[in-house]
Amino acid sequence: MESSAPSLPPLHQTYAAAVPELSIPWRAEQPPQPEIVWLNEELAAELGMDPEQLRGAEGMALLTGQIEGTTAQVYAGHQFGSPNPQLGDGRAVLLGDLIDxxxxxxxxxxxxxxxxxxxxxxxxxxxxxxxxxxxxxxxWLHATGTPTTRALAVLTTGEQIAPRQGVTPEPGALLVRVAASHLRVGTFEYAAWHHDPAVTRALCEHTLARHHPSAEGPLGLLESVARSQAELVAQWMLLGFVHGVMNTDNMALSGEGIDYGPCAVLDAHRRDAVFSSIDRGGRYAYGNQPGIALWNLSRFAETLLPLLDAETPDAAVEQATAVLERFEGWYAEAHARGLARALGITGTPEEVLALGQELFTLLEEQAVDHTGFFRALGEGGAEALFTEPAAYRDWARRREALRTASAEELLRVNPLYIPRNVHLDAALRAAHLGDPAPAREMLEAVRDPFTRRPGLAHLEGPGDGGEHFLTFCGT
Incomplete structure (x- = not known):
């Protein structure tokens, strides 16, 4: 299958061709009066697209899904630990894939x-x-070097839709997302739960070819995906990022972060920080994210067992378990490597992790801003963030013995502009009321998060009231 918008790169449906059982042809509804709110011109260029073409008739047809060959994908998933046999693109379509x-x-x-x-x-x-x-x-995640899906464009549709929260109608919108793919742990769960092993095998081969070409077979795929997730979650933890809904259908096999609904960023460092209105039990709290990643990977491994050894299930379990048991080590390595960069130090992984654990205990005990602290290491004034600085001084002396990076180097690693809860919510509320300027301003700030710029001082700190803030799943 192939579809294209004139004068734009051709789109293909390689996923539907490789595993036809897991998607269906489907066309997006025609929005009554679409209008671009924000266009990611940098990303458009990466994709080989002319931003002016995207603003024209052919581009608007593409951005609103009014092209031939689009599909909707089906998947399953464990949501808050409970299996849901069918999820999928309930309000989305895959426009296609291209070579950038x-x-x-x-x-x-x-x-x-x-x-x-x-x-x-x-x-x-x-x-x-x-x-x-x-x-x-x-x-923001992309600018910090964290693997992530990105938005090519956000459009309004020209209609008011039923409210998700509150009582007043909301402006309808479209998001055009760019991803390495939309293959998820939940995709494999659907294949394993509803189809014979031949479909899972075809899905495995497609995923290997697309994302992990150096890996061999289902066991190699499990290891490669686990390694990529260890790297991803380690970066989230260092940034203080809380995904908020780490269901298996929200774990991408490419190693990118995906589906940013009730997500947030720490202000004060708290292991039990939860900002999602639907996570009442704290399953996806900040400090739980590495463990949840391993739990999700275990569900992924279960779908691969028939491919590992269909004749001897116990042998298949042993093979998969041997891979999963290495996840904590891969995560520790990634966390130590990133923490060493953030602190500007050189040491053994054990030294770095020990120093980091002591730091995070101090940050939590004294309610110190997570990202603000790391930024202050380069700008000076970190000690002033502590209400009882004596313990920090002891820690700082041990850090100094390992320090190798200059203050300037730290400023290139630790971001200044963060999509803080209070500031982001204010920008989104303004957009809801018809003023997209604050959201555009925040987008410009977080796309270059390390460089201080005039006129953006109001986005540098956490603001008031972010600690007990709740976000809602609207994506």
């Missing part, structure tokens, strides 16, 4: 496109605020 200017195959995916056969209720529409939130979070 660096030779990478990437998906274009449209959210808010109306109901599909996989919808679980509702009208399939999306409100503007959550679409802008996903754009902001994706651009």
């Amino acid at each position: 200017t660096r030779g990478r195959r990437r998906d274009l995916h449209l959210k808010g496109a109306g109901r599909t056969p996989y919808a679980r209720g509702g009208d399939g529409k999306a409100p503007l605020g959550p679409m802008l939130r996903e754009a902001v979070i994706g651009e």
Whole structure:
């Protein structure tokens, strides 16, 4: 299958061709009056697209899904620990995939496109605020070097849709997302739960070819995915990022972060920080993220067991378990490496992790701002963040003995501009009321998060009231 918008790079449906059982042809609804709120011109260039073409008739047809060959994907997942046998693109379509200017195959995916056969209720529409939130979070993570999906564009549809929170209608919106792919742990769960092993095998081969070409077979795929998740979650933890809903359908096999709904960034360092309105038990709290990643990978491993050894299930379990038991070590290595960069030190992983654990205990005991502390190491004044600085001085002396980086080097590693809860919410509320300028300002700030710029001082700190802030899943 192939579809294209004139004068734009051709789109393909390689996933549907490789595993036809896991998607269906589906067309996005025609929005009544689409208008671009924000266009990611840098990303458009990466994809080989002219931003002016995207603003024209052909581009708007692509950005609103009014092209041939689009599909909706089906998947399953464990949501808050409980299996759900069918999820999928309930209000989204896969526009297709293309080869970008660096030779990478990437998906274009449209959210808010109306109901599909996989919808679980509702009208399939999306409100503007959550679409802008996903754009902001994706651009910030990308700018910090964290693997992530990104937004190519956010558009309003020209309609008011039923409220997700509150009582007033909300502006309808579309998000055009770019991802290495939309293959998820939940994709394998659906294949394993609903189809014979031949479908899972085809899915395994497709995933290997697309994302992990140096790995061999299902066991190699499990190891490669586990390694990439260890790296990803280690970066989240260092940034103080709380994904908020780490269900298995939100774990991408490419190693990118995906689906930024009720996500947030720490102000004061707290292991038990939860900002999601739907995570009442704290399953996906900040400090739980590495353990949840391993839990999700265990569910992934279960789907691969028939491919590992169909005749001897115990042998298959042993093989998979041997890989999963290495996850904590891979995570520790990634965390130590990133922490050494953030602190500007050189030492053995054991030295770095011990110093880091003591630091995080101090930050939590004295309610010190997580990202603000790391930034202050380069700017000076870190000690002033502590209400009882004596313990910090002891820690700082041990850090100094390992320090190798200059203050300037630290400023290139630890971001100044963060999509803080209070500031991001204010920007999204303004967009809801018809003023997208604050959201655009935040997008510009977080896309270059290390460099202080005039006029953005109000985005440098946490603001008031972010500690007990709640975010809602609208994506």
